[in-house]
Amino acid sequence: MSEFECKIAQMEALTPYVWRILLEPQVPVAFKAGQYIRVVMGETDKRPFSIANGAQNNGLIELHIGASEHNPWAMQVIDRLKQGDNICLDGPHGKAFLRSEQPKPTILMAGGTGFSYTWSILQTLLTSPLKEPVFLYWGTKTREDMYALEQLQVLATQHAKLSFIPVLEMPDKDWPGRSGLVHQAILDDFISLEPYQVYVAGRFEMAGVARDAFHQQGLLLSNLFGDAFEFI
Template identity: 55%
Template sequence: MQAYAQTECQVTRIEPLTDVVHKVTLLPASPLPFKAGQYIRVVMGEEDKRPFSLATAPSDNVDTLELHIGAGPANSYATEVLDKMLADGRVDVDGGHGKAYLRENLPRPTILMAGGTGFSYTYSLLKEMLAGDVSEPLFLYWGTRTLQDMYKYDELNALAESNKHFRFVPVLEEPPEAWSGKTGWVHKAVLEDFVSLEPYYVYLAGRFEMAGVAREEFHQKGLILEHLFGDAYEFI
């Protein structure tokens, strides 16, 4: 079994991104190696280690780690972690975990797809890819309930304007009246936009139910399953 680096982290900042999502900045006591798209586990107890995707990319060249924690009233699993961080000002973590990291040595057209706070996973991948020499089409589809939930909307639009190979596609379940963009389920928006997914790598994060349906329907659309990456697929 692989041994993972564990380190104590100082909680340097917790700030709201939406009513329920918080950005957490951690300062590890020692460097914690990871690849873009991997996650860390917050140690709540010897047998209780809770995974959170890193929003940080290795190319950020920072000493801190960034998490986006959705801790609404119905999510005690995440809320307990946030409460511990607020109370203690420190936390032990280990990582990096996960096999759904960026395949940097195999450049090809890529679709990043996220539902809700699954965005933090795709954000790490996106930053890492844009820090390199992107010569193939790169898409990010992000689905949220409302526009207010899409806390990086302006930043992503700016990135799309400044990178000719990158396109950002926001998808809303409950769009405002003047909305002219995509609506409904985020994976359906992908299916609508591509004749075939055969040429693409797809990196995906979101609810297990969505991941399972997307795998089946993307495969029917031509996606080679070995080119589909997501932590959910270790469990479903």
């Protein structure tokens, strides 16, 4: 783990509050799907964000940053990225990376921009034919917040063992899919989680509630992964 300089290759707004950032390190940076980097804002100020691209694309670092006036911690990072051509990163970090040595049926659960964590894992899994079923549950407040909805729907039609289940907290009247809390959708769909490995990203409160509920529904905690669980 060390600091490295990156060229800011692209910034685009995916929604009014989510930015997609593409960064080019001077040399490829090896990382595992599900790890994160930290944007160096100062000597003692390093802010973590999940790497969104698959581990096979290590010539780039892709970030999805949710930022607004209500989230100055992230907005300051966006402002910093807008100011220059380069940024210093630190990493990679994280123990919640993809375990692929012994494939298991897999559930990926994301809340909001926690999708970036599951997106890295999914893209890595799809580099070869899926041996076991993969279920991606993504929960956002509104349809507008689900910036990769159509892309994921297409992927699910292309891979027989991939299921994508979008869940909205505040659906509009024309929403044809699931609504409510994303972790509850998983509880509703699986009688027992004992055979599965589960990867979780989102707000710490959501991760804590999901951990307890999934464990009660049979999930072995040794098969549960998420950076939040290092802190809660």
